[in-house]
Amino acid sequence: MKxxxxxxSSNAHQFPLLIKHLLISGQRYGASKEIxxxxxxxxxxxxxxxxxxxxxxxxxxxxxxxxxxxxxDWDSHRYLEAYFAVPMIGAILHHINIRLSPxxxxxxxxxxxxxxxxxxxxxxxxxxxxxxxxxxxxxxxQLTDNPAPQHTALTMLGEYENLLSAAESTYDxxxxxENSIAxxxxxxxxxxxxxxxxxxxxxxxxxxxxxATTLAAYDGVPLLRSEDVYMPMTPMFHVHAWGIPYVAxxxxxxxxxxxxxEPNQLVRLYNKEGVTFSHGVPTVLQMILNCxxxxxxxxxxxxxxxxxxxxxxxxxxxxxxxxxxxxxGYGMSETCPLLTITHLSxxxxxxxxxxxxxxxxxxxxxxxxxxMRVVDETGNExxxxxxxxxxxxxxxxxxxxxxxxxxxxxxxxxQGGWLHTxxxxxxxxxxxxxxxxRMKDVIKTGGEWISSLQLESLISKHGAVAHVxxxxxPDPLWDERPLAQVVMKNGSDIDAEQIKQHLMxxxxxxxxNKWAIPEQIHFVESIPxxxxxxxxxxxxxxxxxxx
Numbered sequence: 001m002k003x004x005x006x007x008x009s010s011n012a013h014q015f016p017l018l019i020k021h022l023l024i025s026g027q028r029y030g031a032s033k034e035i036x037x038x039x040x041x042x043x044x045x046x047x048x049x050x051x052x053x054x055x056x057x058x059x060x061x062x063x064x065x066x067x068x069x070x071x072x073d074w075d076s077h078r079y080l081e082a083y084f085a086v087p088m089i090g091a092i093l094h095h096i097n098i099r100l101s102p103x104x105x106x107x108x109x110x111x112x113x114x115x116x117x118x119x120x121x122x123x124x125x126x127x128x129x130x131x132x133x134x135x136x137x138x139x140x141x142q143l144t145d146n147p148a149p150q151h152t153a154l155t156m157l158g159e160y161e162n163l164l165s166a167a168e169s170t171y172d173x174x175x176x177x178e179n180s181i182a183x184x185x186x187x188x189x190x191x192x193x194x195x196x197x198x199x200x201x202x203x204x205x206x207x208x209x210x211x212a213t214t215l216a217a218y219d220g221v222p223l224l225r226s227e228d229v230y231m232p233m234t235p236m237f238h239v240h241a242w243g244i245p246y247v248a249x250x251x252x253x254x255x256x257x258x259x260x261x262e263p264n265q266l267v268r269l270y271n272k273e274g275v276t277f278s279h280g281v282p283t284v285l286q287m288i289l290n291c292x293x294x295x296x297x298x299x300x301x302x303x304x305x306x307x308x309x310x311x312x313x314x315x316x317x318x319x320x321x322x323x324x325x326x327x328x329g330y331g332m333s334e335t336c337p338l339l340t341i342t343h344l345s346x347x348x349x350x351x352x353x354x355x356x357x358x359x360x361x362x363x364x365x366x367x368x369x370x371x372m373r374v375v376d377e378t379g380n381e382x383x384x385x386x387x388x389x390x391x392x393x394x395x396x397x398x399x400x401x402x403x404x405x406x407x408x409x410x411x412x413x414x415q416g417g418w419l420h421t422x423x424x425x426x427x428x429x430x431x432x433x434x435x436x437x438r439m440k441d442v443i444k445t446g447g448e449w450i451s452s453l454q455l456e457s458l459i460s461k462h463g464a465v466a467h468v469x470x471x472x473x474p475d476p477l478w479d480e481r482p483l484a485q486v487v488m489k490n491g492s493d494i495d496a497e498q499i500k501q502h503l504m505x506x507x508x509x510x511x512x513n514k515w516a517i518p519e520q521i522h523f524v525e526s527i528p529x530x531x532x533x534x535x536x537x538x539x540x541x542x543x544x545x546x547x
Contacts, residue, residue, distance in 0.1 A: 030252020065090030099531030196404030
């Protein structure tokens, strides 16, 4: 079939999808709403002016289209301004993961060819240590929360606020190709160096519009609308804080940026600023619920979205018992990130708490425009019986097109024209996704697959368990066997046999088989987490192997 193509008039404006257009509605509909960060608070009109000033400061410093500008900062108003100003002048914003090791930070800065770096006082020692290894960096802009900037030997272009004060308050942001790269950051895998993913203006705009529609328009996902107050609890360097700062700015909602995460301070900000919506990985949410401020606070106003790792039933129950409205999302660094989210029908939203927990823990329904399939090892789509499992594969306009300068890994990521997530999942009859495990974390024992996530969730139901991680360890007879690391709640005293007896009830009701019960249960003081707060199973396996 031959399709007809519109032949645009020479007088018609060819409107590119650029990040600058996300700023239009915020100042229209939320002109008096505030951006709050530490002692700083200003309106959306001032936000747009400050973005223009930052663009002028960067241009005056020599930043050109295609250059890479890196940021090392806590969650702040400055970071939000960089979200817009850097890509809007045609440059590329490099979100540096400040929790990586100095060696990994150096690698990502070299690989991205950073030209200028916005660096907070807290990270000056790291950058000073690495400066000789960064030949492409021409200068630094200092970010500080103190009256006087910290002394440094780095080549500073100036202090951030002073540079903005001296810059012009207007900037004529140009139009350019919507497929131009806007942002980059690095994702760590199980082996090798971090891999660079990148996203274009077009991809970020489409992800923003789609996420805004999902979170604001559907009654089944009532998370973020114009009168909400937003505070991220996912670092802004982590997949654009899941893309929500762009959505919040589009909608013109009040935004609260907490700086360095400290659970009690997050709850105090929730109370003081009237926060209604946040998002974070389960480990961060658990720390917040267990902090002193949360024990006495009314949390029933809070709507929370989690992702990045599977929430345990114990965590979901704890949140719902505190009145928190809780939703689970799914995505990954390579997907910008949001792919699915919990979507409850009116009838499901009225179910008793115990029945809602399982629904809210599910990984959710694909967003509009997301093509998703789950395929078995032969490439055939699995049955929607909530039992069959396979790998999640996706297609949608906002997925990264590959890994920066790594064509072989890019081809592997996009084999067969679908992005391979590496996640194992099932689907129910309604098409709701349930992530069962990462392919690398599934425990293969005696020809059967055991989900480490399911075991973690079941063990966490024991009243004495605070945190748990399950990994597979080599076994000469069964290939692998599950091993559990357990952190007990304060004052609890249990042993391995009690954990095993606790799991036997789930064997008796057919939820797991007896081979899933870990033979080894180690009681530990803490469980290692990654730079973005996920359980670090790679490190756990490495430490166990060393033993």
